[in-house]
Amino acid sequence: MPKQKTIPEPKAEIAANERQLAQLRHKQQQLENRAAYYEKGDRRKRAHRLITRGAAIESVAPLAKVLSETEFYAFAEKALAIPEVKGLLMEAVNEHNKNEFRGD
Structure with missing residues (x-):
C-alpha cells in the first residue's frame, strides 16, 4: 500500500x-x-x-535640400533609372563585394 x-x-x-x-x-x-x-x-x-x-x-x-520628400523620391527614382548611374552603382557594389570577399 x-x-x-x-x-x-x-x-x-x-x-x-x-x-x-x-x-x-x-x-x-x-x-x-x-x-x-x-x-x-x-x-x-x-x-x-x-x-x-x-x-x-x-x-x-x-540643391536637394529644397525638395519635399515626395519630390526627392521622384528625383532619386529618375536619377537611379539612368543607365550610367545604374552602372556606377553596380560597379560600387561589385567593388564592395570584391573587397569584402578578400577581407579588406
Missing part, C-alpha cells in the same frame, strides 16, 4: 513548483529583454545609416 503524504509534503511540493515557475518566468523575461535589446540596436544602426547617407546626399547635392 503506497504511503500517504502528510499535509506538509504537498505544501512543500507546491512551494517548490511555485519557485521553479517564478524562475522560469524570470528567465523568459530575460530572454525577451535580450531580444528587444538586439532589435533596438539594429533599428539604431539602420537609423544612423539612413541619416548619414541622407547627409551625404545633401552634402554633394545641396
Whole structure:
C-alpha cells in the first residue's frame, strides 16, 4: 500500500513548483529583454545609416535640400533609372563585394 503524504509534503511540493515557475518566468523575461535589446540596436544602426547617407546626399547635392520628400523620391527614382548611374552603382557594389570577399 503506497504511503500517504502528510499535509506538509504537498505544501512543500507546491512551494517548490511555485519557485521553479517564478524562475522560469524570470528567465523568459530575460530572454525577451535580450531580444528587444538586439532589435533596438539594429533599428539604431539602420537609423544612423539612413541619416548619414541622407547627409551625404545633401552634402554633394545641396540643391536637394529644397525638395519635399515626395519630390526627392521622384528625383532619386529618375536619377537611379539612368543607365550610367545604374552602372556606377553596380560597379560600387561589385567593388564592395570584391573587397569584402578578400577581407579588406
